[in-house]
Amino acid sequence: MEYILIIISAIFVNNVVLSQFLGICPFLGVSNKINTSLGMAGAVVFVVVLSTLVTHLIYTFILVKLGLAFMQTITYILVIATLVQMVEIVLKKISRPLYQALGIFLPLITTNCMVLGVSLLVIKKNYTLAESVVYSAATAIGFGLALVILAGIREQLELVNIPKGMKGAPISLITAGILSLAFMGFSGIVK
Amino acid sequence: MSKINEFTKGFLKENPVLVLLIGMCPALATTTSALNGIGMGLATTFVLTCSNIVISLLSGVIPDKVRIPAFIVVIASFVTIVDLIMQAFVPTLYNTLGIFIPLIVVNCIVLARAEAFASKNGVFASFLDGAGMGLGFTTSLGVLGIIRELLGNGAIFGHKIIQGDGILVFILAPGAFIVLGYIIAIVNKIKKTQEA
Numbered sequence: 001m002e003y004i005l006i007i008i009s010a011i012f013v014n015n016v017v018l019s020q021f022l023g024i025c026p027f028l029g030v031s032n033k034i035n036t037s038l039g040m041a042g043a044v045v046f047v048v049v050l051s052t053l054v055t056h057l058i059y060t061f062i063l064v065k066l067g068l069a070f071m072q073t074i075t076y077i078l079v080i081a082t083l084v085q086m087v088e089i090v091l092k093k094i095s096r097p098l099y100q101a102l103g104i105f106l107p108l109i110t111t112n113c114m115v116l117g118v119s120l121l122v123i124k125k126n127y128t129l130a131e132s133v134v135y136s137a138a139t140a141i142g143f144g145l146a147l148v149i150l151a152g153i154r155e156q157l158e159l160v161n162i163p164k165g166m167k168g169a170p171i172s173l174i175t176a177g178i179l180s181l182a183f184m185g186f187s188g189i190v191k
Numbered sequence: 192m193s194k195i196n197e198f199t200k201g202f203l204k205e206n207p208v209l210v211l212l213i214g215m216c217p218a219l220a221t222t223t224s225a226l227n228g229i230g231m232g233l234a235t236t237f238v239l240t241c242s243n244i245v246i247s248l249l250s251g252v253i254p255d256k257v258r259i260p261a262f263i264v265v266i267a268s269f270v271t272i273v274d275l276i277m278q279a280f281v282p283t284l285y286n287t288l289g290i291f292i293p294l295i296v297v298n299c300i301v302l303a304r305a306e307a308f309a310s311k312n313g314v315f316a317s318f319l320d321g322a323g324m325g326l327g328f329t330t331s332l333g334v335l336g337i338i339r340e341l342l343g344n345g346a347i348f349g350h351k352i353i354q355g356d357g358i359l360v361f362i363l364a365p366g367a368f369i370v371l372g373y374i375i376a377i378v379n380k381i382k383k384t385q386e387a
Contacts, residue, residue: 019364021220025213025299070275073293074267081260113216113297120290163376165383169212170376177368184365 003134009190010138016114017146018180023114027147028172030105037151041144043105045137047087048115051080052136055119056129076119084109114143150176197319201327208331208371209378213299217291218332219367225348228336229329230284231291234277236325238269238295243309243321250310262305263296270295300328331374338370
């Protein structure tokens, strides 16, 4: 039951993009087409879950044991950067089709503040390892959901005649704002 | 003259948030009030200036192939310093900004300036570049914070100006997106008129 609460809360109520503002850059950058946003969403789920798992283990078994918890930021960013590189190399060797689908998004993910953000958040919330994995997967799915919805709206917006200054980023931001307003309707479902 | 230019370009011509559209996450998340926005901006400015100076000093020493990881380590060290200093001296602000202090590491502005400017230029120019970009970032966060606080709470820097309740939605998440969207649209419009 607890896990279901975590999942619903992370996907809808506290959606990572629309209410916590993590991962805005890729959210605006790759939301032109539904296809690319699906690819990005897949890559993000993969990397976020993996990096949360690894950083959680490193935090509990190395940093806390040695009294180095203040090294969290430096350690995490290096681990995540290395991890993304490794995933890229491994995918290239093992699964060509998967690499072709996710490959171009992987380097972009290192600078997605969501990956580091989720890894830091699970420590702040004192989640156990299992809870962390569930939370990170749900958060990443929430990111994917917001991304795909925005991409769908933006594909339609292409056809609309809007003021010149509003084209591109401004109209996407305002659309995201309205989307966020809609998602606020979910608040209250989970305490 | 060109030195002054290094400093001032961050304010309007190459303003990170409003023109280059980088560093959006903290710009949206921490601007619930003018003070929070400026606090976040100054923390970023400190990291940006210090990392620019150190990276331009080390640019001859760091091998080209591992430069990005090396830059990240330098940046992450300064972020840890800011994190600990703020935790000790301004605990309330630290708690409001929360996770976004450590997230300065992945703020694209810092790495972008390290890679595009500090690794190729002298110490003094890098210092000016970092300070200018950082203050430009702070200004845009301040503007965003002032607008949101005024609309959402009827106050500026905590001083009540308009009586009664504000439009709460501007303090909440949707307001951040909408206000930033309109500001960027206005900046775009100004740029277009200047070019024409």
